[in-house]
Amino acid sequence: xxxxxxxxxxxxxxxxxxxxxxxxxxxxxxxxxxxxxxxxxxxxxxxxxxxxxxxxxxxxxxxxxxxxxxxxxxxxxxxxxxxxxxxxxxxxxxxxxxxxxxxxxxxxxxxxxxxxxxxxxxxxxxxxxxxxxxxxxxxxxxxxxxxxxxxxxxxxxxxxxxxxxxxxxxxxxxxxxxxxxxxxxxxxxxxxxxxxxxxxxxxxxxxxxxxxxxxxxxxxxxxxxxxxxxxxxxxxxxxxxxxxxxxxxxxxxxxxxxxx
Amino acid sequence: xxxxxxxxxxxxxxxxxxxxxxxxxxxxxxxxxxxxxxxxxxxxxxxxxxxxxxxxxxxxxxxxxxxxxxxxxxxxxxxxxxxxxxxxxxxxxxxxxxxxxxxxxxxxxxxxxxxxxxxxxxxxxxxxxxxxxxxxxxxxxxxxxxxxxxxxxxxxxxxxxxxxxxxxxxxxxxxxxxxxxxxxxxxxxxxxxxxxxxxxxxxxxxxxxxxxxxxxxxxxxxxxxxxxxxxxxxxxxxxxxxxxxxxxxxxxxxxxxxxxxxxxxxxxxxxxxxxxxxxxxxxxxxxxxxxxxxxxxxxxxxxxxxxxxxxxxxxxxxxxxxxxxxxx
Numbered sequence: 104x105x106x107x108x109x110x111x112x113x114x115x116x117x118x119x120x121x122x123x124x125x126x127x128x129x130x131x132x133x134x135x136x137x138x139x140x141x142x143x144x145x146x147x148x149x150x151x152x153x154x155x156x157x158x159x160x161x162x163x164x165x166x167x168x169x170x171x172x173x174x175x176x177x178x179x180x181x182x183x184x185x186x187x188x189x190x191x192x193x194x195x196x197x198x199x200x201x202x203x204x205x206x207x208x209x210x211x212x213x214x215x216x217x218x219x220x221x222x223x224x225x226x227x228x229x230x231x232x233x234x235x236x237x238x239x240x241x242x243x244x245x246x247x248x249x250x251x252x253x254x255x256x257x258x259x260x261x262x263x264x265x266x267x268x269x270x271x272x273x274x275x276x277x278x279x280x281x282x283x284x285x286x287x288x289x290x291x292x293x294x295x296x297x298x299x300x301x302x303x304x305x306x307x308x309x310x311x312x313x314x315x316x317x318x319x320x321x322x323x324x325x326x327x328x329x330x331x332x333x334x335x336x337x338x339x340x341x342x343x344x345x346x347x348x349x350x351x352x353x354x355x356x357x358x359x360x361x362x363x
Numbered sequence: 364x365x366x367x368x369x370x371x372x373x374x375x376x377x378x379x380x381x382x383x384x385x386x387x388x389x390x391x392x393x394x395x396x397x398x399x400x401x402x403x404x405x406x407x408x409x410x411x412x413x414x415x416x417x418x419x420x421x422x423x424x425x426x427x428x429x430x431x432x433x434x435x436x437x438x439x440x441x442x443x444x445x446x447x448x449x450x451x452x453x454x455x456x457x458x459x460x461x462x463x464x465x466x467x468x469x470x471x472x473x474x475x476x477x478x479x480x481x482x483x484x485x486x487x488x489x490x491x492x493x494x495x496x497x498x499x500x501x502x503x504x505x506x507x508x509x510x511x512x513x514x515x516x517x518x519x520x521x522x523x524x525x526x527x528x529x530x531x532x533x534x535x536x537x538x539x540x541x542x543x544x545x546x547x548x549x550x551x552x553x554x555x556x557x558x559x560x561x562x563x564x565x566x567x568x569x570x571x572x573x574x575x576x577x578x579x580x581x582x583x584x585x586x587x588x589x590x591x592x593x594x595x596x597x598x599x600x601x602x603x604x605x606x607x608x609x610x611x612x613x614x615x616x617x618x619x620x621x622x623x624x625x626x627x628x629x630x631x632x633x634x635x636x637x638x639x640x641x642x643x644x645x646x647x648x649x650x651x652x653x654x655x656x657x658x659x660x661x662x663x664x665x666x667x668x669x670x671x672x673x674x675x676x677x678x679x680x681x682x683x684x685x686x687x688x689x690x691x
Contacts (some may be wrong), residue, residue, distance in 0.1 A: 153524075175561070177562070180563065180564040181564045184561065186562060192558050192559040194556055197555065203543075204548075205548055205563075208549075209552070209563040209564055209565045217544065217545045217546035218551070219544060220544055221544060265563070270528065298506055349474055
């Protein structure tokens with residue numbers, strides 16, 4: 104198995120507040136990882152450190168065997184580690200199509216190549232293929248600010264993955280989405296990422312989503328990972344039940360079709 | 364790239380040919396207005412590029428001044444060829460834009476606008492104080508030559524007009540193509556969402572820096588043409604903050620829809636100013652201010668939006684007609 108991500112003794116302090124402490128994890132190709140934990144547990148801080156948005160106070164982060172500490176988000180992105188956002192980061196005044204076109208343009212060009220025309224038939228075809236993969240073709244010409252939340256989330260993820268990343272980190276892909284739509288949305292996302300053979304890591308509060316779509320869970324609590332185990336084990340873990348998911352949650356509902 | 368008919372390109376080309384013909388019939392004062400419009404239009408194209416990025420500069424007279432004073436200073440050492448003067452004027456302005464860009468690219472909104480103004484006022488202060496740079500009196504500009512040729516009489520200004528028109532054409536077509544390139548389309552991306560640009564793999568600051576240098580080059584070129592047109596450079600008319608204000612005025616007047624509209628806007632501004640001053644010398648600023656107010660209230664997207672307004676009205680009228688037909 105190829106190692107995608109390796110994190111050692113990662114720590115982040117904001118003044119006296121410890122936002123992340125003693126984080127040691129590894130990710131192999133093909134793993135789907137769910138990051139769970141209460142608000143303020145350090146999940147997004149972790150994602151921000153790995154993607155270069157926040158410099159860690161100490162520790163090592165290796166992506167595909169190469170240290171990414173000190174790199175900017177754009178450099179980490181170019182290496183093949185991409186992310187989506189809890190609040191979709193798209194170009195609101197533009198159409199879905201133009202959003203994607205710019206995304207591909209930036210991903211495919213550098214240096215003087217940036218002065219070549221953005222509109223090319225080949226690139227437009229790639230945009231349409233990506234819209235199809237994320238099942239948002241019908242919104243092709245809609246302005247991004249007018250999109251339903253779920254579509255905007257898909258657009259955000261479609262833009263984040265134009266480089267066919269090795270690893271993608273999704274920050275709460277289903278937040279702000281109604282309970283009925285969550286599973287359909289995740290199906291689209293996971294299917295699309297599977298086609299691209301991308302390793303996925305996502306932050307999620309809904310345990311039914313976690314149980315269904317990941318095979319491994321990291322539970323964050325007060326800046327530390329209190330549990331790193333398979334999904335089934337994590338759901339039974341005492342500490343996880345006490346600090347993250349609550350005693351009332353009974354795993355296995357998904358298979359029972361509770362959501363359907 | 365021209366899978367479809369590029370209207371702007373052909374519009375600009377037609378405009379250039381029209382100017383060539385017009386040049387034969389223009390009276391001298393009209394030609395001067397035309398030259399000043401081309402000069403300020405060039406600067407405004409640079410501001411358009413910044414504007415699309417979400418940035419306004421209240422200090423582009425800085426680069427305008429670099430262009431103009433480069434002409435004056437090079438003539439002192441005996442260089443009179445317009446091609447050399449143009450090259451050096453834009454290069455000096457571009458170089459300063461490149462250097463200042465490292466600082467400016469870190470700022471946005473009002474801070475960006477006023478920091479530009481601060482730098483332009485520093486240059487103003489230096490030019491106004493230093494005797495060898497002409498102080499507040501400025502420096503006179505000698506007649507220029509074209510690769511050794513020196514047209515006489517009316518031909519002198521006609522040649523200058525042709526030169527300015529061709530240069531403006533090349534710059535406008537270049538800017539138009541640039542805006543359609545990947546980097547040019549990043550104007551929108553940076554304005555809308557810098558975080559997304561970073562996470563797509565490009566530096567928003569670098570994108571802004573490139574645009575800043577382009578706008579500096581264009582402003583320098585405008586300064587070169589203005590210096591030769593007016594025949595004189597001084598801090599008040601080349602670098603003062605009001606000069607920067609004129610450029611912003613033209614940008615608002617023209618709108619950011621199209622580079623061609625910028626030159627039309629520059630001409631309208633020039634005419635407005637000339638006639639307001641001629642017919643109402645006491646209140647000409649009031650007329651300019653009133654026009655700006657009118658534009659902002661009724662044509663917030665500038666002169667360019669007249670076109671789409673008309674189209675909308677025509678469509679509405681057509682829709683109303685077809686509805687009546689259906690009703691009948």
